[in-house]
Amino acid sequence: MGINEVVHLYQQSTGKMTQGNTLHTAPIMGISRHRLSTDGRGVTTLVGLHGCPLNCLYCLNNNCHTPDGIWRTMTTQELYEAVKIDDIYFRSTGGGITFGGGEPALHSEYIEQFCKQYAHGWNITIESSLNAPLHHIKRLAQVANAYIIDIKTLDREIYRHYTGLEIDRAIENLQYLISRGDAGKIVVRTPLIPDFNTLADVEETTQVLQSMGIKHFAPLTYSTNIVKQPRKESLAGKTICNVLKRIRTIIANANNIEYTPTPCTHTTCATGNCPMCEKELAWLSQQIQQRDNVIL
Secondary structure (H helix, E strand, O other): OOOOHHHHHHHHHHEEEEOOOEEOOOHHHHHHHEOOOOOOOOOEEEEEEEEOOOOOOOOOOHHHHOHHOEEEEEEEHHHHHHHHHHHHHHHHOOEEEEEOOOHHHHHHHHHHHHHOOOOOOOOOEEOOOOOOOHHHHHHHHHHOEEEEEEEEOOOOOOHHHHHHHOOOOHHHHHHHHHOOOOOOHEEEEEEOOOOOOOHHHHHHHHHHHHOOOOOEEEEEEEOOOOOOOOOOHHHHHHHHHHHHHHHHHHHHHOOOOOOOOOOOOOOOOOOOOOOHHHHHHHHHHHHHHHOOOOOO
16 A cells, blocks of 8 residues: 555545534554553553555554554544553553554544543653654644654665655654754664664664754664564563552552452463453552542
8 A cells, every 4th residue: 555545544534524523533453552661651552553654674564554454443532442441550650652553643633632632641652753744743742742763764775765765754853853842752763674774874873863862762673584473471461460460559559449469360361451450450440530639
């Protein structure tokens, strides 16, 4: 799917009119809960938005380019209903919602409306290549608390070869955010991409970005020969489960709520959201809602 098809899909899925009011909807690729400091601060829920102007050769979410990559089309209210279950996790850890994709900037109006309507007290992070029209970036800047920017490289030829687009727009948008005083909110991913750039290229990119005012970087190496392995759900899930139990215990103690975590007997608790964990979260959230003075 090319950029024209993506834009058309975006226009079809957002800004629909209902009874004289704009009903904001967006195509969602998926929602991933309980991401611990991997896509932003604290406990985070990653919302993957469909569509991307780039065609990266080693795209990690290539379903963002195909119609069958859409899991659901959701209104802002439907998204809120899906993510609000983790409200006390968000507010107690400084976490919240990370909008990724795909390219979330294509859905800036949807994100803006969601944040203004529902995301009070949540940290909002935008994962973006910044290769989108400036008016989208300006809109997101009104609601974003943090950015994870995937620059790839500052080498024009490598960027064009790898993504299929020119880099100018991404750099201009980055400069806009810096001019707003948002450099401290930005983490730039500086990947080493086998067969495309070198460690020297990564170091040069980092130095140039530092000269522009960027202070935070996340170096990584792309895997170009991905072999799917059996998911080790038990270990990862148990680790997350134990962290969430600790968070619930801290919240309960701070609010003088009597709470003793129930030992989890599930062996495939993939993301710490087994039935017992969910039941305890719902119960604690209800207790918190009934209190006038809440400590999170």
